[in-house]
Amino acid sequence: MRKTFAPGNVAIAEGAITAGLKFYAGYPITPSSEIMEYLAERLPRLGGVVIQMEDEIASINAIIGASWAGAKSMTATSGPGFSLMAEAIGLAVITETPIVVVNVMRAGPSTGVPTKTSQSDVLQARWLAHGDYIVPCYAPWSVQEAYDLTIKAFNTAELLRTPVVILSDAVIAHLWEPLVIRDEKEVTIINRKVPKEGEKALPYKPDPDLIPPMPIFGRGFKAIAESLTHDERGYYAPRDDSYRALVLRLHMKIFKRLDQVFDYESYYCGEDCDYMLLSYGSVARIAYLAMLELRKRGHRVCMLRLKTLWPLDEEKLVKSCSARRIIVLENNMGKIYMDAERIFRDREVYPAPLLSLELPSLRDVLEVINTWL
Amino acid sequence: MAMKTPPLIHPLDKHLRLDRVPTMYCPGCGIGIALGAMFRALDRRFNEGLLDPNRIVWVGGIGCSARATLYVNYDAAHVLHGRAIPFALGVILANPNLQVIVIGGDGDIAGIGGNHLIHAAKRNIDMIVVMITNFVYAMTGGQVAPTTPVGVKTTTTPYGNPEPPINVVKVVTSLNANYVARASVTTPHYIESFFYKALGMKGFRFIEIVSTCPEVYGRHIGLRDPVDMYNELKKRVKYKQKPSIEESDISWDTGIVIGEFLERNNPSYLELLTGVRGK
Amino acid sequence: MVFNLSALEEPYALISREHGKFRVCIIVNRCKECGLCIAVCPTKVLVKSSVINAYGYHPPEPANIEKCIGCRLCEYNCPDFAIFVERVG
Structure with a gap:
């Protein structure tokens, strides 16, 4: 544990590091850029990778790829960039990829007021992509909570194999407050279920908790990350039974753990x-x-x-x-x-x-x- | 869901998800030829002991060519239209021990994904990108593509395509790629040897494979029969040892030059990142 | 002919013929009758057969197997992994 004085953006970055972040891809955008700048300095020393991509679309697709290769991954952006990420949020949902997406809200619509705060992306975070799904979404009110909720966001993502959104805003992002950064051992860290090595896994066959163990690339699982509606094998299945089974499970796996996901004070x-x-x-x-x-x-x-x-x-x-x-x-x-x-x-x-x-x-x-x- | 495992019959069967064969490709589609040649190159690398099948990841976006990722018996990702390259970038940076192969059509890689292609080549990121050029958006029914020649009538250019095509080989060679080659499905042995060479290199490797699409593009240009289209393409393809970039424009009138346009050993992204080489 | 009609119900039915050096095999139910193998064969070993496979296509048959020189162009140019050449003996 160490005590420091930090802005919300740094708290999110530190929370991600505590949670085990290993890959960050992003694109500069006010008021979220400090998250990438801070991580660019810190993460490589901890064995992680930070890369500035060509746009936000590339950023979110890269972190989905990294997650399939086994790395806890995150991106951060603000309104316009978040809008660009819409399609890939759906990809993360249907491929059941744990990722964390931070949206530091600023005033919109469109370019709006880049440097000023807003809370107008609340419903956008919920229904960004097309299709039926649920994406858990957290909103911190302080620097300390930005840190704590980032850890929680990673835990939820890993536990439920789902993308998770953190809705910060320009005020929290640049507000300096005392921050307690905990050691890994002082917090609960959840890591995704992975099939046993050598086990031939059906990539989308759920356990009783409705979460399929995630066959990470490179371990001989012959995994399939499939963006088409698929059956348990990951094979395209344009049939009512498979479609209903998949969409219902994507909903139920999150509702079933509402106790873990939902929090208020x-x-x-x-x-x-x-x-x-x-x-x-x-x-x-x-x-x-x-x-x-x-x-x-x-x-x-x-x-x-x-x-x-x-x-x-x-x-x-x-x-x-x-x-x-x-x-x-x-x-x-x-x-x-x-x-x-x-x-x-x-x-x-x-x-x-x-x-x-x-x-x-x-x-x-x-x-x-x-x-x- | 339990399926009887089909027996291995064809020499390349171990590379295929046999329960998904026959593929959904139309009769005479060149993608299968390209895929077979790539499998043979992989076999040669496996036999050399330099490559582990468990460390290969195929990534495809959307389209006929990208759909090859559904048939390969490896770790595979079938992701968003145009976004195969950034997805693959995430994979390789998160686990540098993997060998990432991106496969897609010209629409997927040079059209909607063109910006990603440019930046991946600029970064010399460690991946092989195989772009199968069939001059048309085939899966959606025959719309104009970035590589469609001027004047060709497609479903969205019914009066003839007014735009000159993009020469993707020229674009990629102008950047920081380590290997740029072009083959044709009428020359499967060149696909095999270029892909074989690419598998042994680092950095960004780009192979364009000019393909036949008798069902969709063939209809547009009056070559509906797979054999006719294959033969017409074969007539126009010319292999050159070390061709110049100036010769790389694809023209149905003056011919299509294939060969290795660029081969060098610039430090790759991973090498620079891990400090293996560079400053 | 090595195959019979009952073999067609077998999903992995093969048409195969050989001479002293090479055997040419066709996996009946993978063929889509594109004709590329027949067209690329330099010695005209293959002809379209009268067999109708599970998808309604006529696979080729190595009618002139004695002319096969084992160049494998048919195998390399088949888009559907439906034909291959083996060395015999």
Whole structure:
């Protein structure tokens, strides 16, 4: 364990190193570039490889290839680059490749405001590629949590053989805070299941946990990474039974481990409250301050902060709090609000879209909340 | 799902996933000829003891040629259209002990994947790229390709292709590749010897294989019969020892020069990365 | 002829003929009747047979096997791994 002072981008890079990152491919883009710059210096000394690719499409395809060759791999980008990665997210899903993709959110659409923050990619992270699938998605609210959730993201990716998205934002990326970097032995590190050497493995035949052990290239498995809809052998199978079996399993393998994937934190939710603030990422920092301020003024307010933005454990969320009124604070036009409206359908759910290029001030947030109080 | 293992009959059967043979290729498609020649080159390297079949990875994007990855009895990846090269780059950098073979058509490698091709050659990254040129997008039904000659009528250029073709050999030789050669499916022995040589080298190795597509391209140019198309291509193919880059333009009128356009031993990406060579 | 019709139901049916030096074998159900082997043979060993395989194609047969010089051009130019030449004795 060592204590340091670092920005969020460095925390993500350090978290990846702790988790066992061995291959990083990326393309420079504000505000994520420091992740690659930091890793370019650190990772080669630890036996890993960092390469700057020709574009984000190449970056994500390269890390999928590296993962099939046995390396834990990651890329980081921001909105425009993330959009370019869409097709390959689908490739990672259908080939069941563990990878971690960091999207340091900035304001869009299009080039938008490269240097300023946003939370508008929340649904993009969920449904980036075409087809039916679930990609777990984490959103840190502090530098320390950027580090912790990166480790968790790698663990989820390796455990469930799935791509995982980390949604940071320009505020977390460049915010300096104390950071505790742990040794490998102080944290739980999950590594993917691999068939036994010499065992002839069907590359997509699942164990009872619905996860097939991953036949790494170069070990005699004659593995197939197949982007077509396939059967357990990895052979193209354009038939209803195979298609349904594959798509259902891709969903169920993640739902089955919702306990591992889903995480949140609540503050005063056990109390009998009138209002609950629902927030995540950098905006949750201000929402938290707002809650404290409102409580000081005598309001009965609690707060719930999502660490996992997808998939959501709806049962847990419903049971988490009994407040009748829920205010969803987020730095976009109201995206998690749509989920909240659906999940808390018997309660009053209010949007609080902030659309702020900087981290909103406490006054801004209180003003928005006040419209609903 | 349990299948009876088919017996090995043909001398190249051990290279094939026999439960997927016959292939989906049309009758007379040149890709099978190219694949057979590559298998024979691999056999020679295996017999020399210099190459381990378990360390070979085939990577293909999308298209008829890339689909060869479905039939090879090795570690294989059938990935996204145009993205075979970056995928292969990830594989080789994560495990430098592997030998990565990228196979794809001209649309896959020089069209949608053209930028990746350029940068892989520029990096001299350790992989063999085999581009099978059939002058057309065959799997999608005969649309114009980056290598389609001017004037050819395709399904998307019904009045004739207005664009001159890209000479991929010229593009790759202008970069930092270590080996650039061109063969034709009418000369399988050259495919074999070029691929054999490539297997023994480091860095970026590029082999273009001019192929026949009687079913789709043949229809466009009036050579629907596999034998006719094969013979017409054969007439135009000229082998040259050490041909110059200037001779590399593919022309149905003046002929198609095959041979080894470039062979050198620049430090490869892996060698530079691991400090084996270089400064 | 070395094969009979019942052999066709056998998925790995072979047509094979040999003379003193070489044997030419055709894996019946891999052939797609492209005709390349017949066209490239320098001594005209092969002709189209009357056999219909499982996919409806006529595989070749080495009718003039005595002319075979063992050059293997048919094997090298077959896109479907359907024909090969073996040295005998």
